[in-house]
Amino acid sequence: MRVEGSEDVCEAAPLSQQEEWRDVTPIPQDDGKHPICPIAYTDDYREMMDYLRAVMAKEEISERALELTGRVIQANPGHYTVWVYRKRLVEELNADIAGELNWVSSISAMYPKNYQLWHHREALIVRLLDPKQATEGQSETELLRHPVIRRELQFLDNAINEDSKNFHAWSYRQWLVSTYNIWEQELIFVNTMINEDVRNNSAWNQRYFVILQGRNPAQVELDSELVSGEIVYTVENIKFAPNNESPWSYIIGLLLRHAPGKLYTDLLPKIQTLANNKDYSLAMTTTQFYWSALVDIYEQQARELPEQGKALLEKAQSICHNLAIEHDPMHGKYWEFRSTSLSV
Amino acid sequence: MAESSNTTRSLSLLVDKHVEYIKSLDKRQDELEYWMTEHLRISGIYWGLVALKLLDRDSALDKQQVIDYILSCQNTDGGFGGHCGHDSHLLYTMSAVQVLSMYGALDKIESSRVVDYVISLQDIETGEICGDEWGERDTRFAFIAVAILSFFGALSRLDSDRIVEYVVRSMNYDGGFGSGPGGESHAAQVYTCLACLAILGRLDVVDRERLSAWLAERQLPSGGFNGRPQKLEDVCYSWWVLSSLRILGRVHWVDCSRVCNFVLDAQEPDSGGIADRPGNVPDVYHTCFGIAGLSLAGYEDYPLKDVDPVYCMPIECIESSGLRSWINNVPKSWSQEKS
Numbered sequence: 001m002r003v004e005g006s007e008d009v010c011e012a013a014p015l016s017q018q019e020e021w022r023d024v025t026p027i028p029q030d031d032g033k034h035p036i037c038p039i040a041y042t043d044d045y046r047e048m049m050d051y052l053r054a055v056m057a058k059e060e061i062s063e064r065a066l067e068l069t070g071r072v073i074q075a076n077p078g079h080y081t082v083w084v085y086r087k088r089l090v091e092e093l094n095a096d097i098a099g100e101l102n103w104v105s106s107i108s109a110m111y112p113k114n115y116q117l118w119h120h121r122e123a124l125i126v127r128l129l130d131p132k133q134a135t136e137g138q139s140e141t142e143l144l145r146h147p148v149i150r151r152e153l154q155f156l157d158n159a160i161n162e163d164s165k166n167f168h169a170w171s172y173r174q175w176l177v178s179t180y181n182i183w184e185q186e187l188i189f190v191n192t193m194i195n196e197d198v199r200n201n202s203a204w205n206q207r208y209f210v211i212l213q214g215r216n217p218a219q220v221e222l223d224s225e226l227v228s229g230e231i232v233y234t235v236e237n238i239k240f241a242p243n244n245e246s247p248w249s250y251i252i253g254l255l256l257r258h259a260p261g262k263l264y265t266d267l268l269p270k271i272q273t274l275a276n277n278k279d280y281s282l283a284m285t286t287t288q289f290y291w292s293a294l295v296d297i298y299e300q301q302a303r304e305l306p307e308q309g310k311a312l313l314e315k316a317q318s319i320c321h322n323l324a325i326e327h328d329p330m331h332g333k334y335w336e337f338r339s340t341s342l343s344v
Numbered sequence: 345m346a347e348s349s350n351t352t353r354s355l356s357l358l359v360d361k362h363v364e365y366i367k368s369l370d371k372r373q374d375e376l377e378y379w380m381t382e383h384l385r386i387s388g389i390y391w392g393l394v395a396l397k398l399l400d401r402d403s404a405l406d407k408q409q410v411i412d413y414i415l416s417c418q419n420t421d422g423g424f425g426g427h428c429g430h431d432s433h434l435l436y437t438m439s440a441v442q443v444l445s446m447y448g449a450l451d452k453i454e455s456s457r458v459v460d461y462v463i464s465l466q467d468i469e470t471g472e473i474c475g476d477e478w479g480e481r482d483t484r485f486a487f488i489a490v491a492i493l494s495f496f497g498a499l500s501r502l503d504s505d506r507i508v509e510y511v512v513r514s515m516n517y518d519g520g521f522g523s524g525p526g527g528e529s530h531a532a533q534v535y536t537c538l539a540c541l542a543i544l545g546r547l548d549v550v551d552r553e554r555l556s557a558w559l560a561e562r563q564l565p566s567g568g569f570n571g572r573p574q575k576l577e578d579v580c581y582s583w584w585v586l587s588s589l590r591i592l593g594r595v596h597w598v599d600c601s602r603v604c605n606f607v608l609d610a611q612e613p614d615s616g617g618i619a620d621r622p623g624n625v626p627d628v629y630h631t632c633f634g635i636a637g638l639s640l641a642g643y644e645d646y647p648l649k650d651v652d653p654v655y656c657m658p659i660e661c662i663e664s665s666g667l668r669s670w671i672n673n674v675p676k677s678w679s680q681e682k683s
Contacts, residue, residue: 053429115480116553163669165572165574199574201574206528218512253518326447338557
């Protein structure tokens with residue numbers, strides 16, 4: 001199938017004047033007798049929709065119908081009914097999938113926040129490269145050389161470069177990585193993204209996804225060395241910008257879930273060292289995230305070391321008090337509550 | 345903390361302007377945006393009606409006309425399309441059911457057909473809910489399926505344990521929820537997950553403190569909320585964040601007067617309507633969620649109706665549908681704090 005550019009749509013002659021469409025009687029929009037919903041189209045769009053309704057009504061499976069769906073989607077990609085029809089056309093016409101991918105890429109560039117196109121893309125990739133066969137016979141290194149995978153990763157690099165927090169692109173990336181088991185390259189990618197922007201929360205979220213290899217957190221036991229490595233990595237990144245919610249949230253959340261003891265045996269000394277280092281102490285001790293982490297850490301320590309519990313909780317309470325007054329007054333009510341709810 | 349410019353001005357809710365704006369929406373057929381949003385017209389009506397109901401001005405729409413229109417969007421599979429002639433989708437089926445319910449007109453549809461449509465979208469193997477035959481999955485759809493069935497007293501038809509399991513798998517290390525397992529936490533997805541769990545009486549699976557703290561952290565110095573760390577504030581998050589906090593009983597953890605000022609500042613003073621943020625073009629979606637946010641934030645200068653944080657409809661409508669009982673299933677330890 002020919003890939004259309006937007007200029008083609010603008011310049012194309014009206015369908016009513018094209019030989020190819022002479023046999024089709026367009027079906028105008030039936031707005032019913034309820035004037036609350038009349039739809040007034042611009043002329044071009046109305047004509048496209050009238051012809052679309054006509055081919056959909058007779059369930060026509062043809063190249064021209066495929067091309068028409070392309071035009072309609074290009075004008076209005078949120079029109080989900082057309083996507084369903086197009087998917088069927090691609091399958092039944094046995095259309096060239098590489099061409100279809102090119103087309104969907106051009107739509108992605110125009111409408112990065114559209115929902116349907118990502119799902120369409122997923123279905124195409126599975127048809128091009130059967131996940132079961134691909135992952136059974138080949139190592140990750142081999143798979144990374146496969147043109148389909150290379151192309152998808154390149155496509156995603158571009159999409160994420162364009163908008164580093166594109167929810168759809170990250171979510172599609174998770175699908176691709178877990179479907180084809182390409183975890184090692186993903187950790188490298190995540191490192192690069194965090195290096196580029198340490199505040200990119202999407203990248204920190206992806207890091208957790210990679211560390212767990214997409215498994216259910218409730219059923220995963222993480223290797224102790226791996227966890228320690230994550231602590232070192234995260235603290236290094238906190239150093240660059242202590243007042244950054246994402247790494248704090250990542251490491252506290254990861255440890256509470258998978259290695260709560262390391263909160264005070266491993267993370268605590270590292271962040272305290274940083275807070276006592278003259279190069280970092282000002283930035284560390286003026287961010288609410290440092291103090292808030294200490295509250296979580298002391299609370300956990302008190303839970304595990306009951307003999308020191310009372311003293312630790314008192315320390316945590318006094319930090320809450322300072323947070324409410326000094327470091328984070330906007331959430332004063334939260335810190336007051338946190339202080340009273342501290343318990344082992 | 346720097347004072348934002350709006351705190352020095354006295355802003356009021358432009359009620360008459362918003363009513364006129366919503367009434368004008370179906371008369372703008374010469375505008376590009378009108379036909380571009382055709383596929384979600386039914387949701388547009390829902391947003392408009394909720395806004396008008398909360399303003400106590402719903403007589404601005406012709407009730408019978410709206411009901412007839414909604415009924416004309418139902419397809420043979422039992423679901424509703426976003427407009428007459430469009431395929432069924434859960435999103436629009438939800439809007440249709442909500443609008444009919446607000447008009448006390450649910451008896452105009454055959455409930456078993458709608459219920460069968462919703463049930464047909466649960467994947468028997470994974471328990472996940474698809475949005476339509478297209479097959480997209482998302483925690484939004486889990487909520488919507490549960491919500492629709494609750495209107496018809498048909499929750500038992502769904503495998504709700506599997507849905508809870510799916511929602512729990514979508515819970516992140518920060519306490520928030522994403523669009524599915526592994527997805528980054530996002531305030532709107534948090535709302536859908538909490539609302540889903542609330543209806544199923546399973547809020548016990550939530551990490552209440554951590555999630556509430558994450559949500560409170562979404563408030564920025566402007567008073568508005570963002571949906572994720574490092575993103576811009578947007579009026580619609582006044583709804584997604586505050587409704588979540590209300591379900592969690594923690595609205596008082598944020599500064600409500602600042603939220604109100606942020607929303608009021610995003611009003612379009614001439615044509616009416618509310619935009620995503622001050623200075624932008626208004627739309628009916630942000631008008632709805634702005635007003636609903638004001639209601640949750642306890643805006644005092646106009647007697648807004650109270651909104652139910654689970655269904656995004658006036659509490660009085662939810663009560664008369666007998667659906668307010670979700671509040672009795674909140675974990676006992678949560679004692680719904682008055683905020």
